[in-house]
Amino acid sequence: MSLQIPSIKLCDESKMPFLGLGTYDSLDENELSTAIKAAINSGYRHFDCAYFYQNEQIIGKAIHESINESNGTLKREDFYIVSKCWNSFHSKEKVSECLDITLKRFGFDYLDLYLIHWPMGFKEGGSDIPLDENNQIIESEFHYIETWKAMEDLLQQGKVKSIGISNFNIEQTKEILDNCKIRPVCNQVEVNPYFQNRELVDFCHKENIRIVAYAPLRSTTYTPQQNWVKPENLVPQENPHVVSLAAKYNKTPAQIILRWLIQRDIVVIPKSVTPSRIAQNSQIFDFELTEEDMEVFKTMKTGSRINHFEGAKHHKTYPFKNE
Numbered sequence: 580m581s582l583q584i585p586s587i588k589l590c591d592e593s594k595m596p597f598l599g600l601g602t603y604d605s606l607d608e609n610e611l612s613t614a615i616k617a618a619i620n621s622g623y624r625h626f627d628c629a630y631f632y633q634n635e636q637i638i639g640k641a642i643h644e645s646i647n648e649s650n651g652t653l654k655r656e657d658f659y660i661v662s663k664c665w666n667s668f669h670s671k672e673k674v675s676e677c678l679d680i681t682l683k684r685f686g687f688d689y690l691d692l693y694l695i696h697w698p699m700g701f702k703e704g705g706s707d708i709p710l711d712e713n714n715q716i717i718e719s720e721f722h723y724i725e726t727w728k729a730m731e732d733l734l735q736q737g738k739v740k741s742i743g744i745s746n747f748n749i750e751q752t753k754e755i756l757d758n759c760k761i762r763p764v765c766n767q768v769e770v771n772p773y774f775q776n777r778e779l780v781d782f783c784h785k786e787n788i789r790i791v792a793y794a795p796l797r798s799t800t801y802t803p804q805q806n807w808v809k810p811e812n813l814v815p816q817e818n819p820h821v822v823s824l825a826a827k828y829n830k831t832p833a834q835i836i837l838r839w840l841i842q843r844d845i846v847v848i849p850k851s852v853t854p855s856r857i858a859q860n861s862q863i864f865d866f867e868l869t870e871e872d873m874e875v876f877k878t879m880k881t882g883s884r885i886n887h888f889e890g891a892k893h894h895k896t897y898p899f900k901n902e
């Protein structure tokens with residue numbers, strides 16, 4: 580039996596389910612479709628997607644099938660569908676085009692939340708990662724403030740219900756706040772026991788911007804071709820503190836980590852294509868870590884981010900320059 584997954588209120592008065600299913604790097608149609616349906620059966624309604632992940636069509640089809648097979652118990656409005664505008668779509672026209680492609684792939688006429696995936700514009704009209712002859716990413720002239728204004732327009736057109744940002748650092752977030760008509764409801768960034776990102780989390784929380792934690796289990800697949808993710812084998816699920824808390828609460832290490840995040844009012848979007856893990860990751864609302872056990876995480880030796888997008892580090896608005 581799946582428990583109802585609680586939601587958190589956003590600054591635009593809408594609600595976001597505390598748990599969503601991450602979908603990056605899931606490209607096998609059967610596997611992903613099975614995962615989406617397993618998630619729906621476990622009570623997930625929030626799906627974290629992106630134009631860049633190239634799998635929105637599979638996700639949309641699985642959700643439509645679930646709605647059709649539900650005998651009226653499931654409707655589009657029950658879901659919380661998130662996608663992200665990719666870096667090579669940062670001009671006003673392209674933001675709208677990127678969303679239209681995403682909506683078409685899903686077969687939906689609106690999204691619940693649309694994010695700027697990264698604060699970096701790439702050359703438009705070509706490949707998703709346009710490279711010059713030296714294998715350097717080619718930038719576009721479009722600044723993220725312009726992209727944000729286009730996001731505000733989409734909201735006004737009713738194509739998206741909320742708008743937010745992802746991978747923005749404190750200065751970049753402040754710049755959005757200083758130049759916006761509509762505030763971002765969230766900043767989706769990496770947060771896990773070994774990259775706690777506390778300064779940014781505290782800043783956003785003070786500004787009433789929700790944090791959505793990506794790579795909450797820090798287990799992102801390492802893809803050397805993209806030079807995207809650090810091949811560190813620091814797995815917080817093996818941390819002795821986490822392992823001992825798991826034994827104490829009769830939960831798994833993954834559940835302890837996800838619970839630690841939601842108790843800090845951080846939304847989590849663990850990715851899994853394994854139905855048993857998908858179910859396991861949803862069983863985090865029936866127990867509570869004591870304050871003392873929450874404190875244990877502060878003592879953990881934290882390292883650097885795992886998702887650093889090294890290939891983009893020369894970009895003028897690369898967000899992790901100061902690390």
Ligand SMILES: NC(=O)c1ccc[n+]([C@@H]2O[C@H](COP(=O)([O-])OP(=O)(O)OC[C@H]3O[C@@H](n4cnc5c(N)ncnc54)[C@H](OP(=O)(O)O)[C@@H]3O)[C@@H](O)[C@H]2O)c1
Pocket residue numbers: 600601602603604627628696745746767768792793794795796797798799800831833834848849850851852853856857859860886
């Ligand atoms: N905004 C951004 O730039 C950005 C960047 C990165 C990620 N994201 C989003 O955040 C989501 C989550 O991040 P992520 O995929 O990088 O990393 P993650 O969720 O921390 O880790 C996913 C990995 O953990 C495994 N896993 C899941 N549940 C588990 C459990 N209970 N026990 C053991 N292993 C478990 C999964 O394996 P199996 O699938 O094999 O079960 C998968 O290999 C992404 O899918 C994406 O939607 C956004």
